[in-house]
Amino acid sequence: MDATMEQIESFANDDNTTADIISCLEKCGCCPRCIFRFLGEKNASSFKCYPGSITEVLSDMKKKSSTQTETEASDKTDIDFSLSDGQTCPACLGILQQYLDKPFLTKIRDFVTEADYEYKSFLCSLTVPVCVLIRERAVLVYLRDKFKSVYESVTESDIARVKDVWKWTAGPLLGDSLGVPFDQKSNFDIAIMFNYPRTFKECEIFLDYQPEVFKRRKFKRGQGELFNRVNVAKALKDMSDKELRTAFQVPPTIPKVLCECEAIHCTREPLYIAGRYNKYNRSLSQTPWFVDGVRKSESSVEERICDHLKKYFKYSDSKFSASGREDVDVLMLGTGRPFVVELLDPHKVTFSKAAIYNIQKEINAASSEVQVRDLQIVPKEATNNLKEGEMEKTKTYSAFCWSAEVLAQEKLEELGAMKNVVLQQKTPIRVLHRRPLATRERTVYTMSAERVDDHHFKLNLETQAGTYIKEFVHGDFGRTTPNMSTLTGTECDILQLDVLSVLLDWPESIEDR
């Protein structure tokens, strides 16, 4: 793009002053792009051209000056650090120089290609060394000294940021070499971290001038660096130009070292997979179960599902959650229990409905103990549906029970006639070690009992969410009342439990092929 066609912004109103400003910035050692920035240019397209063109534009603008720059502006005491080969710009520390050149961009491209992600667009997040903030301020202060009327009301926010200029320039170039567009709303991020080894030394002076801002907060978790964007920006804001001149070098020194690219890191936003699972085994926990580092159940529903998902989506970590859960020794029958898995940083994300269906088939073929249905990718917002079901919805169960005495048919029918039995359930002893002691009111909406033999019967129930079924049957030392023993008049026990249904309309049901 030919920048000469565009009108270059300048804080100064006339070409003469503009030319002087350009000379001044050149003598400081600023690179062409930084000169554009400090002139006031904020138009992305102006930066998207080769450095050669920018230099040309600048020399054109200097020529416009009617006065001789050599004689007029030449102050014997002025230092001249005009950019020579390999010299690093004191304002951007090289980020808008070498790090916009082809070799570095190729390095990024190679890194991203090797990371092997699937993406249709990308965005970049840059981490710029904190001392750039100080250096930019120093340049501004210098400009205010030399061109008071032009720069006295100019602040940092009027100057295009290093980050933005880099993205405006590199974005399209990377997009071309990667073959996908740069998009601010992309969920694939290429993070580039720049580090300047002398940052600490340059910021150290703050400790003398603004010690309160940098007081280490001992109890803050994940404290991070002593000098970060936030507190350095605050300290600078509170410092007057005068103070800055005494504390720092104005104009800023020419850096002896280039800032380095510490890391390039790709991440993709999480993907959410939902479905329903059935559990047909009485020794499988829902999620991996460890006590003191020892595995307590051979496997889990979560692992049975995620082991397969991982192969395809190639994610770094997963978070499994379901709409409630059942004990290890309880089966999950019927249409299954809704669940969602959050896949973190997935490398592969494009799967058609047919492809997802095949993954589901694979999970189901791998073991008959866990079966999955309605497997589908869902948007992040949809995951709220899960917890909704847990608290409000009704659950139905089938319990295989024992009674000490024989229960007559009339007794069984009596049970069937009971509606909305309200229970007072104290926290079951089996969870008392990790739950607070409390009494919960829960309702058994309907029941029906079917005789199996003299001492056994099948009990079907429909209850409020959060009802402890086992405790309702055996009474938990009399701490759940009423219970089956009090309702039948004889000691009862539960031998097996199955969950028949979890009534939640989500996720959407998918017809079998």
Added chain:
Amino acid sequence: MAAMEHSMGKEEKVKERLSVTDRYYKRKYKIGKTEDQDVCVLAHSNRVCIITLAPSHPVVAKKKKVTSVSFDVSEANRLDNKVSGKGKKGAQWLKTASELCKIECEDGENYIFPAGLPAQLIEINENLVHSPCLLTEKPHTEGYIAIVLPKLKEYDYVMKRLSTEEAFKQARPDIT
């Protein structure tokens, strides 16, 4: 591995049924100097313990008629016990010999029942106040005395100091 069952089959379940107590709890005993200090501790695998009368305790062994159970003992009123949160804050702390309750019988005999192990008092069985007969009718289920939680750090040590079923049978051979 258990056979794949999609619905309730009868054979698997109708094996010898273990009672709830035996399924989830281990019976441990604090053998007192005399039988009236015998405690049966039902220890759940999650560390929670249920304090009950040992079968050798005269109330159980002699099937006494209990007229009242009082939790207002010399150290504190156990009914005042209030716990909150997962950490069971505010619980009364018991020592092995701490008094839990006073049992009064029709024949005039009174018994002070001890905790049996050092632990936090989680819950007292208030049902005993209005149905003291539970002590004799269902001493190891609805007639439990209290629910306690030993300290995590002390748990193994405390459990080791309690006697096993065999040791109890040896100490109290008259009880079947």
